[in-house]
Amino acid sequence: MGNKDLPMAVTMMIIFIVLFGLSFTFQSSGVLVTHTTAAFFPRVVLAVAMFLNLILIIQTLLKGPDGGAKKGIEPEAAKRVALSMVCTIAFGFGTAYLGTLVSMALFIVGIMLVWGNRNFKVIFLNALIAPIIVYLIFNKVLLVQLPAGILL
Amino acid sequence: MFEQLLTGFMTMSEPINILAVFMGVLGGMILGAMPGLTAPMGCALLIPFTYSMPPVPAISMLVSLYCGATYGGSISAILVHAPGTPAAAATTFDGYPLAQKGQAGKALGMACISSFIGGFFSVIVLVLLAPVLAKIAIKFGPPEYFALSIFGLSMISSIGSKSVIKNLLGGTIGVFIACVGMDEISGFSRYDFGITHLMDGVSFIPVMIGLFAAAEVFRQAEIGMRKVVMDRKITGLPTWKEVKSVKTTLMRSSLIGTFIGILPAEGGTVASFIGYNEAKRFSKNPEKFGTGVLEGIAGPECANNAATGGSMVPTMALGIPGSGTAAVILGALMVHGMRPGPLMFIQHANEVYAVFAGMFIANIMFLGLGLGGSRIFSQILRVPNYVLSPIILILCVVGTYALKNNMADVWIMLICGIIGYKMKAYGFTAAPIVLGLVLGQLIEISLRRSLIVFENNPFIFFTRPWSVALLFLTVLGLCSPMIRTWFDNRGARKRAKKNGDSCEGTTATCEDGLD
Amino acid sequence: MKNIKWSMLALAACGLLWQSATTVQAEEFPSKQINWYIHSSAGGGTDIFTRTVSAELREKLGVPIVVSSMSGGSGARMLNYMMEQPADGYTIVSLTNSNLATMARRNTEAQREDLVGIARGCYDPQALMIAPSVAKYKNIDEIIAAAKANPGKVKVGITHVASVDHVAAYLFSKAAGLQLEYVPFSGGGEIVVALLGGVIDAGVLNPSEVMGQVEAGNLTAAVLFVQERLKDFPDAPTAKELGYDVEMNTWRGIAVKKGTPEPIVKKIRDAVAEIMQGEKYQKYLADNSMGPESVMSGEQWDAFMDAEWPLWKEIMTELGYRK
Known part of the structure; x- marks a missing residue:
């Protein structure tokens, strides 16, 4: 036990099977009868994927539990990564509601705090300057309409 | 021809033209260095400004931007x-x-020199052989593209992590992701789950930015605050001896890149992967690839810049774009009243050769800017990661959004970032997935198109010369680690016999083939 | 010291942004930025058309006009977005027949009736083209004869299925009672390669895109889908001459959402009409091998679309693409 490849491979297998099943819902045209249908290629690819996954599962079972012996990362680091991801997702949502410029600034503050920076001068300057430069380049020079929420 | 080229250089020596090339190269380097901002986008942004310019500086600027x-x-x-x-x-x-x-x-220096050599070589080929080589592009029908993409896909077994099975699985997943969205042959949407954004499929660039750049930010989060990567000397350029040591790689990649560039459906991305893989295959120490060897930089960088000149071959000589950027440049040529095609070199000889001269100058210019600037660029590594990483991520987000003004792409990018970070713990790497995604659509379309054109005859792939040659190369490539081991072992045995020593089988190379 | 300088600069930049963001809402149209959306990616024909017109319109109306590409689902995303915006003239879209196809397939909630034409700007003839030196069938009579003798064996290259190319070829085959094999490609360039390589027998193309090959004698038109012969192809008959009433060509135009107040529509129509009659725009048309008849006023174009729209709905149903 303790081999983490196994649950992953099994999960992937289930996903592949579901996707394979979904291929039966695709539409097909009555006119282009001589052509291969939309489902043809995804099914081939999924079949190959399932075959490879099966080999992986067998390989893992034969290899036994030694794969699980790998050390995980320390909890402190894992927490940083997880919080960084939360910040990133919040940033994605923030662009739509708060606007891109504000979200960028908040994101920088968030990441720097999560990573343990307490030098507020650096945080403040980075959160102020970087977003404004990025915003100016994209919005004013490249004329990209960045999402604006209630703020900017 | 040389006379015309000389005239071209004379035209280019006018200050306005030199300035246009310089602006193009500089703008291109900046755009190129920003994740999400790509050459086609830069060219498209420039086109309106080039309306009022004479054709030569206008086209030279776009081509320079591309380089x-x-x-x-x-x-x-x-x-x-x-x-x-x-x-x-x-x-x-x-x-x-x-x-x-x-x-x-x-x-940086190695990348710059390799890019220069690849780019310069491809422009020489473009000037000398464009009309001849354009004929190869026509020889490539759907079966040939299928064989070529299979050849490209065969590389997934050797790039990426140590586990061959996981590389293959990753590549297959990449190919599957390419299936999402509108099927070009039947016109029906697949796996879009009712989301309009997915009807056009999962674009390759957001996935790539996510798997590479965003995942790296999370990896930095794992490390936590770190002052600087290197506080000592970080600026030494490669020595002449080091450049000379990769000259075979450079030659090989120049040829590969130019060839791949000429083919209309393939561009620099595929060229660079093949360039990397071949550099590794022919290297004396392939096991060191991935740890920072110069050949591993020279291989892909030389190939992708060689594809710039290559992709201009069909663009100029056939009027068929050789890459995404070339398509935009083709549009610009038409805006300026030129009609790219077989007569282009006769009807518009002056403009054409001036643009070629401009490409030569552009390559020389980025060599100068790149080598001179590498000292400045490297200073980025002096910025502490807790300042730099969030900036990289906001650039990824904004750049990805700018691709299509689409928030859905940003979400794809962020999800891929998280997956890219997580999957490393399971022994998967980004390279095979990205390669599968790049080639997936071409594999599917060329396969199914071949079946339509040749009335569902599956043997067509084995009866056309180019297709057979490429499939043979694929098989050879897949077997090469084994063949090599066999030769090495035989050599070792022979030597062992001669010397009477005990056999020391060199088995290091077979790790590639077997897991 | 350096930091202070930077912060000052940043503050100044902040002020600048604030000002541009809060332009005062005036009574008169246009009083603020106009957003113009296109469904194709940058650098394509629609993009160049849009940028040609928008650059001049910006000067005429005196407000910023920002052109953004909103690709996705062949215009579905762009049209859906337009439907969400108020009908006030500040949201403009570039429309092509592929968008009509998308609407006919009901891939978007928008329908033809939800749009008001500002002007048509491009009318790019389509033709069934062949490569005379390699083709098995050298003219349209041979193609028709071959297709009648061997149904489904004559291969015709098209750009995407259910596109204007596909529909043109399909209408022609239906009128002539043929059964063709359609080979979908991803772009005109690929069709040219396949034609020159002898992979397909004929292909539907816009001659304007491939004039280089035409001038070199590598490609020629077999039949045109326009009403009158083109000067570049004196020998190529139109479908009408052969007795098949088929007219299906690529067009591009500018439209706003239905319900936009009449005075605003009129103002944009007038401004655009003036631009399209101008020297610059006519040069753009000539450079892209299109005739001055491309330009149509909003009213004319609306009538034109009304005539074409039922055809699209009918064909998409026949081909099995209408949801």
């Missing part, structure tokens, strides 16, 4: 693991580790 951007992508790939252009994805494999070892200057 500059293709090189520029390597800068961010090497320094921050964020390939600025898709074609620079393969440069991260060895460029980033080398920069992390404190030799950013060497990595």
Whole structure:
């Protein structure tokens, strides 16, 4: 036990099977009868994927539990990564509601705090300057309409 | 021809033209170095400004932007693991580790010199052989493209992590992701789950930015606050001896890149992966690839810039774009009243050769800017990661959004970033997935198109010469580690017999083939 | 010291942004930025057309006009977005027949009736083209004869299925009672390669895109889908001459959402009409091998679309693409 490849491979297998099943819902045209249908290629690819996954599962079972012996990362680091991801997702949502410029600034503050920076001068300057430069380049020079929420 | 080229150089020597090339190269390098901003986008932004310009500076500027951007992508790939252009994805494999070892200057210098050599070589080919080589592009029908993409896909077994099975699985998943969205043959949507954004499929660039750049930010989060990568000397350029040591790689990649560039459906991205893989295959020490070897930078970088000149071959000689950027340049040529095609070299000889001269100058210019600037670019590594990483991520987000003004792409990018970080713990790497995604659509379309054109005859792939040759190369490539082991062992046995020593089988190379 | 300088600069930049963001809402149209959306990616024909017009319109109306590409689902995303915006003239879209196809397939909630034409700007003839030196069938009579003798064996290259190319070829085959094999490609360039390589027998193309090959004698038109012969192809008959009433060509135009107040529509129509009659625009048309008849006023174009719209709905149903 303790081999983490196994649950992953099994999960992937289930996903592949579901996707394979979904291929039966695709539409097909009555006119282009001589052509291969939309489902043809995804099914081939999924079949190959399932075959490879099966080999992986067998390989893992034969290899036994030694794969699980790998050390995980320390909890402190894992927490940083997880919080960084939360910040990133919040940033994605923030662009739509708060606007891109504000979200960028908040994101920088968030990441720097999560990573343990307490030098507020650096945080403040980075959160102020970087977003404004990025915003100016994209919005004013490249004329990209960045999402604006209630703020900017 | 040489006379015309000389006239071209004379035309280019006018200050306005030189300035146009310089602006193009500089703008291209900056755009190229930013993740998400790509050469086609830069060219499209420039086109309205080129309306009022004479044709020569207008087209030279766009072409220079293309050359500059293709090189520029390597800068961010090497320094921050964020390939600025898709074609620079393969440069991260060895460029980033080398920069992390404190030799950013060497990595940047190598990328710049390789780009220059590849680019320069391809322009020579373009000038000398464009009309002849354009005929090869016509020889490539759907079966040939299928064989070529299978050849490209065969590389997934050797790039990426140590586990061959996981590389293959990753590649297959990449190919599957390419299936999402509108099926070009039947016109029906697949796996879109009712989301309009997915009807056009999962674009390759957001996935690539996510898997490479955003995942790296999370990896930095794992490390936590770190002052600087290297506080000592980080700026030494590669020595002449080091450049000379990769000359075979450079020659090989120049040829590969130019050839792939000429084919209309393929561009710098595929060229750079093949360039990397072949550099590894023919290397004396393939096991060191991925740890920061110079050949691993020279291979892809040389190939992707060689594809710039290559892709101009069909663009100029056939009127068929050789790459995404070439398509935009083709549009610009038409805006300026030129009709690219077989008569282009006769009807518009002056403009054409002036543009070629401009491409030569553009290559020389980015060599100068790149080598001179590598000292400045490397300073990025002096910025502490807790300042730099969030900036990289906001650039990824904004750049991805700018691709299509689409928030859905940003979400794809962020999800891929998280997956890219997580999957490493399970022994998967980004390279095979990205390669599968790049080639997936071509594999599917060329296969099914071949079946339509040749009335469902599956043997067509084995009866057309180019197709057979490419499939043979694929098989050879897949078997090469085994063949090599066999030769090595035989050599070792012979030597052992001669010397009467005990057999020391060199089995290091068979790790590639068997797991 | 350096930091202070930077912060000052940043503050100044902040002020600048604030000002541009809060332009005062005036009574008169246009009083603020106009957003113009296109469904194709940058650098394509629609993009160049849009940028040609928008650059001049910006000067005429005196407000910023920002052109953004909103690709996705062949215009579905762009049209859906337009439907969400108020009908006030500040949201403009570039429309092509592929968008009509998308609407006919009901891939978007928008329908033809939800749009008001500002002007048509491009009318790019389509033709069934062949490569005379390699083709098995050298003219349209041979193609028709071959297709009648061997149904489904004559291969015709098209750009995407259910596109204007496909529909043109399909209408022609239906009128002539043929059964053709359609080979979908991803772009005109690929069709040219396949034609020159002898992979397909004929292909539907816009001659304007491939004039280089035409001038070199590598490609020629077999039959045109326009009403009158083109001067570049004196020998190529129109479908009408052969007795098949088929007219299906690529067009591009500018439209706003239905319900936009009449005075605003009129103002944009007038401004655009003036631009399109201008020297610059006519040069753009000539450079892209299109005739001055491309330009149609909003009213004319609306009538034109009304005539074409039922055809699209009918064909998409026949081909099995209408949801």
